[in-house]
Amino acid sequence: DDSSRTDHLTITGSSAGQSNISLTNIGGLGAQTINGIEVVSVGGDSGAAFTLSRPAVVGAWEYTLNKKSNGNWYLESRASTPDEPVTPDTPVTPDVPVVPDTPVVPDTPVDPDAPDEPVAPEVMAPEVGAYLGNYLVAQDMFLHKRDDRDQLTLRNGEDLNTWMYVKGRYHDNDIAGGKVNYDTTQFVMQVGSDFISKQMDQGVLHAGMMFGAGQAKTDATARYNTRSAQGKVDGVNVGLYATWQEDPALRTGSYIDTWTAFSWYHNTVNGDKRSSESYDSNGFAASLEMGHAWVVASENERTWKIEPQIQAIYSYLDQENHKDADGVRISTLDNDSVLGRVGVKSSYFDQKDVQAWQPYVAVNWLKGAGQNDIAFNGETFSNDTPDDRAQLELGVTGKLNETTLISLIASGEWGENSYDAYGGHILLNHRW
Known part of the structure; x- marks a missing residue:
């Protein structure tokens, strides 16, 4: 799970190119992740592509290596390509009111909430x-x-x-x-x-x-x-x-x-x-x-x-x-x-x-x-x-x-x- 201890690669500057990462389980039981297990952090631009050299399977779960919006790389027991969030409808601007004897000020349109971050499905090992x-x-x-x-x-x-x-x-x-x-x-x-x-x-x-x-x-x-x-x-x-x-x-x-x-x-x-x-x-x-x-x-x-x-x-x-x-x-x-x-x-x-x-x-x-x-x-x-x-x-x-x-x-x-x-x-x- 997210609290699992692991070796960690810290890049204080920017990253570029391609590299493989090899993982060895030293006794973890395996569990579903929520935010993921951070294995690579990048201080600057995160342009490098990291991939696993072989499947990472612990218990019944298979872990993939994914880059998040902060530029860091995480092990996750979830698919890397969740469904795209649904974009909310554009708010409708109310009609300009007809000025009566005492004009009525229309309500300020309410912006819809931002769409929820999509939840990626869990990934199990076919074995x-x-x-x-x-x-x-x-x-x-x-x-x-x-x-x-x-x-x-x-x-x-x-x-x-x-x-x-x-x-x-x-x-x-x-x-x-x-x-x-x-x-x-x-x-x-x-x-x-x-x-x-x-x-x-x-x-x-x-x-x-x-x-x-x-x-x-x-x-x-x-x-x-x-x-x-x-x-x-x-x-x-x-x-x-x-x-x-x-x-x-x-x-x-x-x-x-x-x-x-x-x-x-x-x-x-x-x-x-x-x-x-x-x-x-x-x-x-x-x-x-x-x-x-x-x-x-x-x-x-x-x-x-x-x-x-x-x-x-x-x-x-x-x-x-x-x-x-x-x-x-x-x-x-x-x-x-x-x-x-x-x-x-x-x-x-x-x-x-x-x-x-x-x-x-x-x-x-x-x-x-x-x-x-x-x-x-x-x-x-x-x-x-x-x-x-x-x-x-x-x-x-x-x-x-x-x-x-x-x-x-x-x-x-x-x-x-x-x-x-x-x-x-x-x-x-x-x-x-």
Whole structure:
């Protein structure tokens, strides 16, 4: 802030030419400025142009070097070009009064007040968006529901399922009311296979193991800042799953699905004209999902299958606190969260050929935004992900041959704060 102590250049005479100024943070936490931190004073004519040799970032704020009307140079966490003040209207001179018997002296026109000095907007560092983008994508990279990995039909108590899916997702988000914006693109591949399939007194229980790998990239910008920053997350995971299905041949009746997984991530942040940063994180997640499907009675070959679903996911992410090359301390405030989903899936179902191509639509209410707070030198910022979101999913499933099915899925999410996210998903299931 304005009271920060700093080295100071005093020029008793006039200044001219161009020069760079290099700044090193010796432990300041960073804060918004009001009048700025004076670093150069000029006694005479201030004709020199001073520029920073590299970005000055402390905490979440970026400081620019600006010359004020007194000719001195100040560090400010504000943009250097605020909007121009509005010039007041020229005062209207009153008409000359008509001289009556007793002339009335008109009031002296009142000059309008001078326009207020414009307040420049605050400037944040785009790296804030890159760190938050990395943090969020590491939490949900491998989260999924049963239908994401298993759409297999026409299976009996002894059939095993080997599967693979590839999915992509894009979302755009804001931080601090739009001061920082970032968009994240991620791609994930996960493979798995049953190692147990057991016929129960009622229904079939099958369980298996899964492995995954994913990568996400974040591009971040800050309002009134010409720099940008990029984040990247590379992750791997391993987990176990188990599903009980009342009728595995038609995928009707009730089902219970659960999975648990461990994940490991390597994260990087690269800001324009700043040092590259890297740090690690690891996570754990567990899911419990239930649903019940029934077929709408119809004499036609095709009819609707309706399936309400509910799911809860516990997510834990341990991200090491990080100190960057400029001394900014990036720390997380919490490690765990619970995410919820309630929805209904409707499939256009062929009663005679359960492996025939069947389109479906699913509508979900998503509850929970995950851990979305990060502190920069102790000052906390969060993204604008709404806690409640609506999701629409459109898909189609059909057989490639008698033992292999393919599913193609597209989805979108919407919520407050102009939030939106879009994804695509390809799933292969092989029965053996």
